[in-house]
Each structure stands twice: as C-alpha cells, then as structure tokens.
Amino acid sequence: MKKLFFQFASFLNVVHEPEETMAGLHGNTQGVGRDIVDYLTAVATHFTLTINVTSGYRGASDQAQAMLKYWLKLKRGKVYGKKDLPEVERKKLDAYFKTCKADPKAKLTERQEARRSFLKLAGEQLGNKSRHCSGRAVDVTQASVPAAAYRAITLKLKEVREGRGDIYHFESVATVPSVSADDKKSWDALSTSPLASSGSGGSTLVATAGDFPCTCTA
Numbered sequence: 001m002k003k004l005f006f007q008f009a010s011f012l013n014v015v016h017e018p019e020e021t022m023a024g025l026h027g028n029t030q031g032v033g034r035d036i037v038d039y040l041t042a043v044a045t046h047f048t049l050t051i052n053v054t055s056g057y058r059g060a061s062d063q064a065q066a067m068l069k070y071w072l073k074l075k076r077g078k079v080y081g082k083k084d085l086p087e088v089e090r091k092k093l094d095a096y097f098k099t100c101k102a103d104p105k106a107k108l109t110e111r112q113e114a115r116r117s118f119l120k121l122a123g124e125q126l127g128n129k130s131r132h133c134s135g136r137a138v139d140v141t142q143a144s145v146p147a148a149a150y151r152a153i154t155l156k157l158k159e160v161r162e163g164r165g166d167i168y169h170f171e172s173v174a175t176v177p178s179v180s181a182d183d184k185k186s187w188d189a190l191s192t193s194p195l196a197s198s199g200s201g202g203s204t205l206v207a208t209a210g211d212f213p214c215t216c217t218a
C-alpha cells in the first residue's frame, strides 16, 4: 500500500513538473525573426510568464483575406495612409467589397469575381507592407504581458498602437540584439506598477505616420 502511495506521489510530481516549465513564448511563431522570438522568450522566462502569440507571420494573401474580413472595421480602408493606399485604389476595393458582401442583386458569379478582385488588389497594394508579412512583428495577448514584462519588451521592440484592448502589436525592423546579463539586471529594476491607461508606458511606443495598421484578425 505504502509503495503504491509513493508511486502515486511520484506520478503527481511528473504531472506537475511541466507546469513549472511552461514559461516561454506560446503560439505559432513560424516565420517570425529568430531574434524577436528569442527576445520575447527570454523576457517570458525571466518573468516566469507564458506569453501568448496570437498572430505572427502572415503572407500577402493572408493579409488580403484579413482586410476583406475586417474592411468595415478598417473604415473601408481609410485607416491606411494615402501613400500605402491611394484613394483611387481604395474606392475600387470598396466597390468590390460592396458587390461581394452588400449587393443583394449581385449574382453569385459576380460576387465571386468581386471577391477575387478585392483579394488581388488588396494583396498587390498592401499585402507586403505589414511587418507581419516580413516576419518582423507579433501580436501577443495583453493579459499574458504584465507591466514589467511590457516595459522589458518595449526596451527593444516597438509597439504600434491600434486602440485595441486585447492584443499588443510588437515589431522591430532592426535585428534585436541577444539578451545579456546586464539586460536582465535592468529588467529586474523595471517597475511593476500598472501601465498608464493613456498608454505612455515607454519612450518607443508612439505610433508614427509611417506605421502600418496591422489588420490583426486575432
């Protein structure tokens, strides 16, 4: 009986062990730059967190699909700068969208054609402009990133704000250097006080005119 108890106890240990080693970066990070993955993994491990990636690499067609799906949320394309999406092209996309999604008189074949045209043009115009499409951006669940970890991440990665309360979009065009012992020391000194609701958590956060809305589908 005693033997059985110990066997059971050791079984429990085995079951519990993985929980203690769960800290890290979770989700699909295939196609995302190794340096970005390594940096986020180091932050997660340091703060003993499970950071959830909801969206990493996206090809041009994935981006176009997301645009079609979220066209109304994207204010019919008006969230994009005129340089990224000239007005003439935006109007074409909107016309395709209307035929495809909102024209009760359109025949099935017309709707299918409009859909194809939307995806083609959206892919050509904007498909490769998101940092996701070059593997230089990830979206992570905000709930998985407490204040200190957020501050550590934004020391090296830029957050592009899109007014969302569920995910953070982090990106870096430049290669993120490997984490040193000094980096980890500086992380320990980071405040755990909550982030300001205005979002002024660091100096690298302000979205600039060149930032590209990520059209996150998560």
Ligand SMILES: [Zn+2]
Pocket (backbone or CB within 6 Å): 055, 132, 137, 138, 139, 168, 169, 170, 214, 215, 216
């Ligand atoms: Zn994103």
